Amino acid sequence: MMITWNNLDTLASFKELSQVEKVNLVEVMSGDNGAERVKNYSVPMAEGMAFNYAARPIDDKVMAALTKLAEEAQLTEKFEALYNGEVINTGEKRLVLHHLTRGQLGDAVVADGVDKRTFYTDQQKKIADFANKVHAGEITNAAGEKFTTVVQIGIGGSDLGPRAMYLALENWAKINHTLKMEAKFISNVDPDDAAGVLNTIDVAHSIFVLVSKSGTTLETLTNESFVKDALKNAGLDASKHMIAVTSETSPLAKSDDYLAAFFMDDYIGGRYSSTSAVGGAVLSLAFGPEVFAQFLDGAAEEDKLGKNKDVLKNPAMLDALIGVYERNVLGYPSTAVLPYSQALSRFPAHLQQLDMESNGKSVNRFGEPVDYVTGPIIFGEPGTNGQHSFYQLLHQGTDIVPLQFVGFKNNQMDTDVVIQGSTSQQKLCANVAAQIVAFACGKSDDNRNKNFEGGRPSSIIIGDQVNPKTLGALLSHFENKVMFQGFLWNVNSFDQEGVQLGKVLAKRVLAHETDGALKVYSDLLNI
């Protein structure tokens, strides 16, 4: 089928969607009707998880319109074109291949003269081999001692995703005896970030992973120097403590400064790189390659669901469609991500980048301004912590914020405690269940200060436990949701031209080539 890339507001189905009668969430979520909705408005995900959208502002009529929209916007066909290797990142004229790091969804994709699936799995094998040797004590420091700590040096996509995934699995790995090395992360150009981390580790037994696709990211190269100085000051040979994750054409690729180099390529954007060598090196070193492989399996299983044309069998597409309905028809400007799991403490920060950097655009994929709003503000913290923080505004503020809950039946570690007749895990789950209903249904009170209007939409992804497979599936869900929303908004979700101007001006400041306001700010900051 011929694919056409049209703006959202030119689609007949979108106009239709705008005119469908709005759902009264308080009404439909109350009583037996509400119970039925929660039972029925659920779509299976990979790894035994489910996407439950009962508390989103949807009914059969809205669903019918969303289904038409999915068809008219050719979401399935566009995804197919993407995983079959078309140039979907039109701005940078690049393929978009992060799905290939975890599975083959369609045709073989050949680029730069190689089969890309083979390229990615080869890198995984090389990383696995390297990690196994480190764990076995075959690759050691100069004194022949085992490495105990791995430190990732990277920023943005080379930091947030891998860090969030590491934190998500750290305690799980401890309990399952697969925590091979502790991982730390250095990202900020603030010298106190590197110095602070170096202060807490034993550099003599640390291996550093330098991650930069271009090999020219200023923050990362600066922090590399920081680390090299620390190694030198400790009387160590830096090149025996560092590996690189970079593109084959970068200056880092063949340098003698590194024990080894593992490769990524231009077809995987930083924010989509957790399943590539960018996440692979640090996570394989921390948890062992088998755990990283399970993480990829979970993502691959979830990716397959993204191919389904039937919206009710495609949770990422469904989530994307409802999100666009909330953003462009109902007019809600932000979305909160609220995982009820301490292990997912930095998952919202990763999704914040994934979503806002992908779809925070004002022009369509042809560079023409769009007449509708695109990506929303994304923020969040884990529950129950958030409940004691910003939930006040979510319940009673003047703006409505759609919520994406994530909950798990079981915790990761083997300790729990019974207080007032329930475990902590039960309390955690009781809270997320309670919040969904409180937000949707509200509660009238004559004292208006204690009144809850309700009508505040949410969905919940429910899983058994945060483990490598469910984590992979969860990551895939949100990556594909963002991709489908990009298709709907007709933007290029895979470039980030908006970060360039700041870089250019910062260089000018450092070169003292400024005038006007910029010069005065530079003076005020003593640069």
Add this chain to the structure above:
Amino acid sequence: MMITWNNLDTLASFKELSQVEKVNLVEVMSGDNGAERVKNYSVPMAEGMAFNYAARPIDDKVMAALTKLAEEAQLTEKFEALYNGEVINTGEKRLVLHHLTRGQLGDAVVADGVDKRTFYTDQQKKIADFANKVHAGEITNAAGEKFTTVVQIGIGGSDLGPRAMYLALENWAKINHTLKMEAKFISNVDPDDAAGVLNTIDVAHSIFVLVSKSGTTLETLTNESFVKDALKNAGLDASKHMIAVTSETSPLAKSDDYLAAFFMDDYIGGRYSSTSAVGGAVLSLAFGPEVFAQFLDGAAEEDKLGKNKDVLKNPAMLDALIGVYERNVLGYPSTAVLPYSQALSRFPAHLQQLDMESNGKSVNRFGEPVDYVTGPIIFGEPGTNGQHSFYQLLHQGTDIVPLQFVGFKNNQMDTDVVIQGSTSQQKLCANVAAQIVAFACGKSDDNRNKNFEGGRPSSIIIGDQVNPKTLGALLSHFENKVMFQGFLWNVNSFDQEGVQLGKVLAKRVLAHETDGALKVYSDLLNI
């Protein structure tokens, strides 16, 4: 002067403000005019800091209208009433006294039969005495060994503020040889939070600070049990390892379960409690009482500026007024907090609670619905990390997000590195300067995908270094900004009824007293 509490949209000056011609930020921030603005649009803060608002959408006409608004809304008089002990938290019929923890701004305030300033300083002295004894080895574990770690058990305001302040000063304290004990934090009811922290500490040499005003916060009591089990399993007497921070009337106050109890009261809300015993115990134990005293001094100095009737001498009031202009006249729905300092990594999370829990309200202080928007969404991460994450949307997204930058001329630690002719600290500062100008002025490009419209407002607080005094001043600035905005919106910024419904429903779930949607969610989550 008689104080009247009026809704924002009833004020003549607000209507006037709405009609003032809008400022074209690209225009006014360009060329020599821009340079002049940056020089002039600056208000001194305490501790040598300054609030620079050159890149906010303001000019003389808007300023004149804001000044009138401040007068008509009686901001100075309302603050005066607050610190002189009037019942400003009308919903809960309570005084609002957090300023008294760090200074006496006005009249002596007597409540519950005592002078409240004396009450707070007495608690500080008791905490100082206790902390000094712990540091001197006069208070030890049962084996007579010194405590090396302090663990705060608390949630919401008992967690976010103290945690953010600890992280802000941890490296500073290391360099200045005042890091007496490492601090850790347990907050989430997720059992993996407590188990995860307990896994990383030596409980035999740890002292735990249980923080709950009421003594009944379920998350906190649950986590206390967790910790007590761990102590018991290690063959230790829990009561020799725990102190309590609570109100004098709570069940914890006189319990034998604690080595000591320090007191707060109902006149300090959780999110305003960093300068009370809630922050005082953990920070005095971690850094020594002198460091905590400096932190209070910084806040007290900044508080004094809040009394100024002249808006141009009152940075918190000015920030508040511009924020309300951006929210209610220009219609921007969210605000980002972007500190260019890794030390302030969790400062945005604290401000998120402070702001959203205080002003996320739909009714005025008399319980009547308001016809205008109130508190915005607050989010943020430290720069430069954010630049590589969500800044794409901030630069080129379809919504405009006002930005609150914070920058410091110097870093905290004594290590830095010169790469490409500049230090990391200079790069950090160059980036924040560049971002302000990039957001304000933009840059035209024929390729619309590389085009930056500009007109995106920001302000910056510039200080010398993150240290106890500047941190205190910074905290005070934002607390008072939120307070003044609450006055402008005529809401009660000091209660949080919006968190109650979720609590009630969660209890019902745990008691298995549910029906409808709530019952099905409970089943799906295996409760």
